[in-house]
Amino acid sequence: MxxxxxxxxxxxxxxxxxxxxxxxxxxxxxxxxLAVFSGNRELLRERDLVVWAADGPAGSRWAAVFNLSSDARREPFDTRSLGLGSSVVDVVDVWSGSTLSASAVHEQSDAARGVAPGSTVLHLGLPPHGCVLLRSVD
Structure with missing residues:
Protein backbone atom coordinates (compact mmCIF):
# COMPACT_ATOMS: atom_id res chain seq x y z
CA MET A 1 0.00 0.00 0.00
CA LEU A 34 -6.49 -9.41 34.92
CA ALA A 35 -3.35 -10.00 37.00
CA VAL A 36 -4.60 -7.59 39.66
CA PHE A 37 -7.31 -10.11 40.61
CA SER A 38 -6.57 -13.01 42.94
CA GLY A 39 -8.40 -15.86 44.58
CA ASN A 40 -10.56 -16.56 41.54
CA ARG A 41 -12.86 -19.43 42.54
CA GLU A 42 -16.15 -21.13 41.86
CA LEU A 43 -18.35 -20.80 44.94
CA LEU A 44 -21.58 -22.45 43.90
CA ARG A 45 -22.96 -24.72 41.20
CA GLU A 46 -26.52 -25.64 42.07
CA ARG A 47 -29.47 -26.32 39.77
CA ASP A 48 -29.05 -23.79 36.97
CA LEU A 49 -27.00 -21.27 38.98
CA VAL A 50 -23.23 -20.83 38.99
CA VAL A 51 -21.38 -18.29 41.14
CA TRP A 52 -17.72 -17.26 40.73
CA ALA A 53 -15.84 -14.81 42.96
CA ALA A 54 -12.51 -12.98 42.97
CA ASP A 55 -10.63 -10.48 45.11
CA GLY A 56 -9.74 -7.28 43.25
CA PRO A 57 -7.50 -4.28 43.85
CA ALA A 58 -7.94 -1.95 46.83
CA GLY A 59 -10.00 -4.44 48.84
CA SER A 60 -12.72 -4.82 46.23
CA ARG A 61 -14.60 -8.09 45.95
CA TRP A 62 -16.15 -9.33 42.73
CA ALA A 63 -18.83 -11.92 41.98
CA ALA A 64 -20.33 -13.22 38.75
CA VAL A 65 -23.69 -15.00 38.92
CA PHE A 66 -24.71 -17.08 35.89
CA ASN A 67 -28.24 -18.27 35.10
CA LEU A 68 -27.91 -21.39 32.93
CA SER A 69 -31.70 -21.76 32.64
CA SER A 70 -33.84 -20.65 29.72
CA ASP A 71 -36.16 -18.94 32.24
CA ALA A 72 -35.65 -15.54 33.87
CA ARG A 73 -35.43 -15.72 37.64
CA ARG A 74 -35.19 -13.55 40.73
CA GLU A 75 -33.14 -15.11 43.51
CA PRO A 76 -32.16 -14.04 47.03
CA PHE A 77 -28.45 -14.52 47.79
CA ASP A 78 -26.59 -14.37 51.06
CA THR A 79 -23.79 -11.87 50.36
CA ARG A 80 -21.36 -14.30 52.03
CA SER A 81 -22.27 -17.02 49.51
CA LEU A 82 -21.37 -14.52 46.77
CA GLY A 83 -17.95 -13.93 48.36
CA LEU A 84 -18.84 -10.29 49.08
CA GLY A 85 -18.65 -10.50 52.87
CA SER A 86 -21.27 -10.39 55.61
CA SER A 87 -21.61 -6.64 56.27
CA VAL A 88 -22.16 -5.41 52.72
CA VAL A 89 -24.55 -2.49 52.34
CA ASP A 90 -24.26 -1.57 48.65
CA VAL A 91 -23.12 -3.60 45.68
CA VAL A 92 -22.54 -2.24 42.16
CA ASP A 93 -23.83 -4.06 39.09
CA VAL A 94 -20.73 -3.49 36.97
CA TRP A 95 -22.41 -3.66 33.56
CA SER A 96 -25.37 -1.38 34.28
CA GLY A 97 -23.55 0.83 36.79
CA SER A 98 -26.53 0.68 39.14
CA THR A 99 -26.20 0.23 42.88
CA LEU A 100 -28.03 -2.73 44.38
CA SER A 101 -28.97 -2.48 48.03
CA ALA A 102 -28.39 -5.41 50.31
CA SER A 103 -30.50 -5.70 53.43
CA ALA A 104 -30.08 -7.38 56.78
CA VAL A 105 -32.12 -10.52 57.47
CA HIS A 106 -33.61 -10.58 60.97
CA GLU A 107 -35.89 -13.59 60.64
CA GLN A 108 -36.34 -16.45 58.19
CA SER A 109 -38.92 -15.65 55.49
CA ASP A 110 -39.83 -16.54 51.90
CA ALA A 111 -38.42 -13.17 50.78
CA ALA A 112 -34.97 -14.25 51.95
CA ARG A 113 -35.29 -17.99 51.34
CA GLY A 114 -31.98 -19.73 52.04
CA VAL A 115 -30.46 -16.77 53.88
CA ALA A 116 -29.95 -17.22 57.61
CA PRO A 117 -31.05 -14.59 60.13
CA GLY A 118 -28.12 -12.32 61.01
CA SER A 119 -26.90 -12.37 57.39
CA THR A 120 -27.29 -9.91 54.53
CA VAL A 121 -29.47 -10.64 51.49
CA LEU A 122 -29.14 -9.36 47.94
CA HIS A 123 -31.99 -9.95 45.48
CA LEU A 124 -30.77 -10.50 41.92
CA GLY A 125 -32.81 -10.56 38.75
CA LEU A 126 -31.20 -12.84 36.17
CA PRO A 127 -32.28 -12.97 32.52
CA PRO A 128 -32.47 -16.31 30.69
CA HIS A 129 -28.92 -17.58 30.06
CA GLY A 130 -27.74 -14.30 31.60
CA CYS A 131 -25.06 -13.16 33.98
CA VAL A 132 -24.66 -10.39 36.54
CA LEU A 133 -21.22 -9.04 37.45
CA LEU A 134 -21.06 -7.48 40.93
CA ARG A 135 -18.45 -5.41 42.79
CA SER A 136 -18.29 -4.52 46.45
CA VAL A 137 -15.68 -2.37 48.18
CA ASP A 138 -15.06 -2.59 51.93
Whole structure:
Protein backbone atom coordinates (compact mmCIF):
# COMPACT_ATOMS: atom_id res chain seq x y z
CA MET A 1 0.00 0.00 0.00
CA UNK A 2 1.58 3.30 -1.09
CA UNK A 3 1.72 6.55 0.84
CA UNK A 4 -1.10 8.02 -1.23
CA UNK A 5 -3.39 5.17 -0.22
CA UNK A 6 -2.55 5.64 3.47
CA UNK A 7 -3.51 9.29 3.19
CA UNK A 8 -6.91 8.20 1.89
CA UNK A 9 -7.44 6.36 5.20
CA UNK A 10 -6.32 9.31 7.31
CA UNK A 11 -2.72 8.08 7.45
CA UNK A 12 -3.64 4.86 9.22
CA UNK A 13 -3.99 1.37 7.87
CA UNK A 14 -7.51 -0.06 7.90
CA UNK A 15 -8.12 -2.72 10.55
CA UNK A 16 -8.11 -5.54 8.01
CA UNK A 17 -4.53 -4.62 6.98
CA UNK A 18 -2.99 -4.17 10.43
CA UNK A 19 -0.18 -6.56 11.36
CA UNK A 20 -1.04 -9.58 13.52
CA UNK A 21 1.23 -8.44 16.37
CA UNK A 22 -1.55 -6.03 17.42
CA UNK A 23 -3.52 -9.04 18.67
CA UNK A 24 -0.60 -10.31 20.76
CA UNK A 25 -0.01 -6.91 22.37
CA UNK A 26 -3.75 -6.65 23.11
CA UNK A 27 -3.63 -10.05 24.85
CA UNK A 28 -0.61 -8.97 26.92
CA UNK A 29 -2.40 -5.76 28.02
CA UNK A 30 -5.50 -7.77 28.93
CA UNK A 31 -3.41 -10.27 30.94
CA UNK A 32 -1.81 -7.40 32.91
CA UNK A 33 -5.27 -6.00 33.76
CA LEU A 34 -6.49 -9.41 34.92
CA ALA A 35 -3.35 -10.00 37.00
CA VAL A 36 -4.60 -7.59 39.66
CA PHE A 37 -7.31 -10.11 40.61
CA SER A 38 -6.57 -13.01 42.94
CA GLY A 39 -8.40 -15.86 44.58
CA ASN A 40 -10.56 -16.56 41.54
CA ARG A 41 -12.86 -19.43 42.54
CA GLU A 42 -16.15 -21.13 41.86
CA LEU A 43 -18.35 -20.80 44.94
CA LEU A 44 -21.58 -22.45 43.90
CA ARG A 45 -22.96 -24.72 41.20
CA GLU A 46 -26.52 -25.64 42.07
CA ARG A 47 -29.47 -26.32 39.77
CA ASP A 48 -29.05 -23.79 36.97
CA LEU A 49 -27.00 -21.27 38.98
CA VAL A 50 -23.23 -20.83 38.99
CA VAL A 51 -21.38 -18.29 41.14
CA TRP A 52 -17.72 -17.26 40.73
CA ALA A 53 -15.84 -14.81 42.96
CA ALA A 54 -12.51 -12.98 42.97
CA ASP A 55 -10.63 -10.48 45.11
CA GLY A 56 -9.74 -7.28 43.25
CA PRO A 57 -7.50 -4.28 43.85
CA ALA A 58 -7.94 -1.95 46.83
CA GLY A 59 -10.00 -4.44 48.84
CA SER A 60 -12.72 -4.82 46.23
CA ARG A 61 -14.60 -8.09 45.95
CA TRP A 62 -16.15 -9.33 42.73
CA ALA A 63 -18.83 -11.92 41.98
CA ALA A 64 -20.33 -13.22 38.75
CA VAL A 65 -23.69 -15.00 38.92
CA PHE A 66 -24.71 -17.08 35.89
CA ASN A 67 -28.24 -18.27 35.10
CA LEU A 68 -27.91 -21.39 32.93
CA SER A 69 -31.70 -21.76 32.64
CA SER A 70 -33.84 -20.65 29.72
CA ASP A 71 -36.16 -18.94 32.24
CA ALA A 72 -35.65 -15.54 33.87
CA ARG A 73 -35.43 -15.72 37.64
CA ARG A 74 -35.19 -13.55 40.73
CA GLU A 75 -33.14 -15.11 43.51
CA PRO A 76 -32.16 -14.04 47.03
CA PHE A 77 -28.45 -14.52 47.79
CA ASP A 78 -26.59 -14.37 51.06
CA THR A 79 -23.79 -11.87 50.36
CA ARG A 80 -21.36 -14.30 52.03
CA SER A 81 -22.27 -17.02 49.51
CA LEU A 82 -21.37 -14.52 46.77
CA GLY A 83 -17.95 -13.93 48.36
CA LEU A 84 -18.84 -10.29 49.08
CA GLY A 85 -18.65 -10.50 52.87
CA SER A 86 -21.27 -10.39 55.61
CA SER A 87 -21.61 -6.64 56.27
CA VAL A 88 -22.16 -5.41 52.72
CA VAL A 89 -24.55 -2.49 52.34
CA ASP A 90 -24.26 -1.57 48.65
CA VAL A 91 -23.12 -3.60 45.68
CA VAL A 92 -22.54 -2.24 42.16
CA ASP A 93 -23.83 -4.06 39.09
CA VAL A 94 -20.73 -3.49 36.97
CA TRP A 95 -22.41 -3.66 33.56
CA SER A 96 -25.37 -1.38 34.28
CA GLY A 97 -23.55 0.83 36.79
CA SER A 98 -26.53 0.68 39.14
CA THR A 99 -26.20 0.23 42.88
CA LEU A 100 -28.03 -2.73 44.38
CA SER A 101 -28.97 -2.48 48.03
CA ALA A 102 -28.39 -5.41 50.31
CA SER A 103 -30.50 -5.70 53.43
CA ALA A 104 -30.08 -7.38 56.78
CA VAL A 105 -32.12 -10.52 57.47
CA HIS A 106 -33.61 -10.58 60.97
CA GLU A 107 -35.89 -13.59 60.64
CA GLN A 108 -36.34 -16.45 58.19
CA SER A 109 -38.92 -15.65 55.49
CA ASP A 110 -39.83 -16.54 51.90
CA ALA A 111 -38.42 -13.17 50.78
CA ALA A 112 -34.97 -14.25 51.95
CA ARG A 113 -35.29 -17.99 51.34
CA GLY A 114 -31.98 -19.73 52.04
CA VAL A 115 -30.46 -16.77 53.88
CA ALA A 116 -29.95 -17.22 57.61
CA PRO A 117 -31.05 -14.59 60.13
CA GLY A 118 -28.12 -12.32 61.01
CA SER A 119 -26.90 -12.37 57.39
CA THR A 120 -27.29 -9.91 54.53
CA VAL A 121 -29.47 -10.64 51.49
CA LEU A 122 -29.14 -9.36 47.94
CA HIS A 123 -31.99 -9.95 45.48
CA LEU A 124 -30.77 -10.50 41.92
CA GLY A 125 -32.81 -10.56 38.75
CA LEU A 126 -31.20 -12.84 36.17
CA PRO A 127 -32.28 -12.97 32.52
CA PRO A 128 -32.47 -16.31 30.69
CA HIS A 129 -28.92 -17.58 30.06
CA GLY A 130 -27.74 -14.30 31.60
CA CYS A 131 -25.06 -13.16 33.98
CA VAL A 132 -24.66 -10.39 36.54
CA LEU A 133 -21.22 -9.04 37.45
CA LEU A 134 -21.06 -7.48 40.93
CA ARG A 135 -18.45 -5.41 42.79
CA SER A 136 -18.29 -4.52 46.45
CA VAL A 137 -15.68 -2.37 48.18
CA ASP A 138 -15.06 -2.59 51.93
Missing amino acids: GDGALAAYGGRRPAFERPRHDRASHQRRRARR
